Amino acid sequence: MNVARLAAVDAAQAARVLSEVREATLSGQRARIAPRPVIEQSWGRMLRSGVDPDRDFRSGLLASEEVLRRREESPLRHVLPVLREGLLSVADVAQHIMVVADADGRVLWREGSPSVLRKADGLGFELGADWREDVVGTNGVGTPAVVRRPVQVFAGEHFVRSHTSWTCTGAPITDPRDGRLIGVVDVSGPLETMHPATLAWVDAVAKLAEARLRELHVTALERLRTVAAPVLARLDGRALVVDEDGWAAAVTGMPYLRRVTLPKSLAPGRRWLPALGSCAVEPLAGGWLLRADDEPPPACATRLVLDLARPGRCKVTVSASAGSWSRELSNRHAELLFLLAEQPGGRGAADLAEDLFGDPSRTVTVRAEMSRIRRYLGGLLEHRPYRISQAAEVEVLLPGDPRDLLPRSTAPAVERRRAAMAGARPTPGTPAP
Structure with a gap:
């Protein structure tokens, strides 16, 4: 009608x-x-x-x-x-x-x-x-x-x-x-x-x-870039200037990064960031100067929580010894992280394409999305096969009703998981079985 x-x-x-x-x-x-x-x-x-x-x-x-x-x-x-x-x-x-x-x-x-x-x-x-x-x-x-x-x-x-x-x-x-x-x-x-x-x-x-x-965002980055240029010109080593949301305005001594995931409450001092490892963080007008250490970052305990309990408001939270940060997820990224959390051993691009679209040939789309996820998860997302790092403790929070699990998703693997959940419904916000 x-x-x-x-x-x-x-x-x-x-x-x-x-x-x-x-x-x-x-x-x-x-x-x-x-x-x-x-x-x-x-x-x-x-x-x-x-x-x-x-x-x-x-x-x-x-x-x-x-x-x-x-x-x-x-x-x-x-x-x-x-x-x-x-x-x-x-x-x-x-x-x-x-x-x-x-x-x-x-x-x-x-x-x-x-x-x-x-x-x-x-x-x-x-x-x-x-x-x-x-x-x-x-x-x-x-x-x-x-x-x-x-x-x-x-x-x-x-x-x-x-x-x-x-x-x-x-x-x-x-x-x-x-x-x-x-x-x-x-x-x-x-x-x-x-x-x-x-x-x-x-x-x-x-x-x-x-x-x-x-x-407005492009204009703000351009203003920050004018502040960053003379600062970076005086530095040796790897460094970049980002705005308060982690978007890069200028980079030196390293490949260009479009965005760096920042903790919810960033403060000056030494911090560990997924894309850079250990960094010296300094405030700038309208953003931050991040000076990355040259040595590899030390291993540290990390916890990743994938929260799917609220329909339409999926997010991932990463906690480590240096702090924690959260990011709201698109439907596609929530699907992919859920599938990887369900398969700790990892999945190849063709496997994920089959899980998402029922078509193993759609690997280009999968690889592009996984590259975008890696921008904020950094080393927590491994590849060959794609998987969440085994060094991280992973927890998935599911909705109370199977129909509310990623309700916009038509991925065959998600539909199978909904069907599997139908016989046992955990209370909202409880860890996945």
């Missing part, structure tokens, strides 16, 4: 059809029209997590001071002009509002039609509200954050009954430096004001915002 086209022609009829589909599906009956896959999967997550479709749950709003603090710290503040220019002029005329939420699903900005803003207040869609999917059900802020792609939620497609008079369209905004989710932009309003083109419109503006963040 093309919900957007039906709603554009007859919003009332679309609302009735969606209501019938919702009531039948949530009562365990077979609906005469199947819900869209993205909605059906979201409803399944809600039922498994215990969200009550008949209860309008509202978590406490953030204090105004906390909203201001989050605004000041969020990279989204840099792209508000792009979002406003791209969305507000049309949204206001069309009786919609623009909502911008951070990666935690907290509403940080709301602008647009005053009458629609008042209606949003009645739904609890206010500044500081928590609009995560597992808090308020299927919606245009929380669901795009989980599936990491634009989603339009029409009327009865909302999981919570009190939201079914509403339509929202959201798109995730990711940090172009590392792919980390930084927030969601959403256009919302009553069903009768919805347009079929809204999904493509919101997605295009979100991509413009990401392009603007990319431009």
Whole structure:
């Protein structure tokens, strides 16, 4: 069923059809029209997590001071002009509002039609509200954050009954430096004001915002490069200057590294980094000077935790004697690290291609992705065959329900693992069996 086209022609009829589909599906009956896959999967997550479709749950709003603090710290503040220019002029005329939420699903900005803003207040869609999917059900802020792609939620497609008079369209905004989710932009309003083109419109503006963040990052690296040039010119040996996120601005005495994985809280002094080994770390305006030792780094105990317990928020954490760091993972990198954790003896490129795609010939794709993973795992990722270093202690945290294991993955090996898990379901966040 093309919900957007039906709603554009007859919003009332679309609302009735969606209501019938919702009531039948949530009562365990077979609906005469199947819900869209993205909605059906979201409803399944809600039922498994215990969200009550008949209860309008509202978590406490953030204090105004906390909203201001989050605004000041969020990279989204840099792209508000792009979002406003791209969305507000049309949204206001069309009786919609623009909502911008951070990666935690907290509403940080709301602008647009005053009458629609008042209606949003009645739904609890206010500044500081928590609009995560597992808090308020299927919606245009929380669901795009989980599936990491634009989603339009029409009327009865909302999981919570009190939201079914509403339509929202959201798109995730990711940090172009590392792919980390930084927030969601959403256009919302009553069903009768919805347009079929809204999904493509919101997605295009979100991509413009990401392009603007990319431009700002390039400009910042260029500024850091001017600071780095005279510093590196005076040094012997291996050294590089990176920004606060580890992106290289300048290098001397060594092959160029695009990025170095840094601990979450880096401080001056001697540190061990995966790509460089033992380093002297010195602060620079806008970044760090890393002076690598010439001798091989000493062996040290390392622990790697692959956290797959939260759908859509996979990450890897590495802990060693010199500190720890974490990195949020793309779906593909989470798949690959999971497969390697499942096979401590290692897998060849053809084996991984078979596991991922059911096609052992797709080794070029596998090798390219493994090269990208090696940029942040360094020597912890070995090759010939690919494997996680046996010197590292590896732990995998799995979700409580097999269906929530890498829910966006269609890799045959992941699907087999879900099936194997179906008979024994550990509690969320517990180590893998």
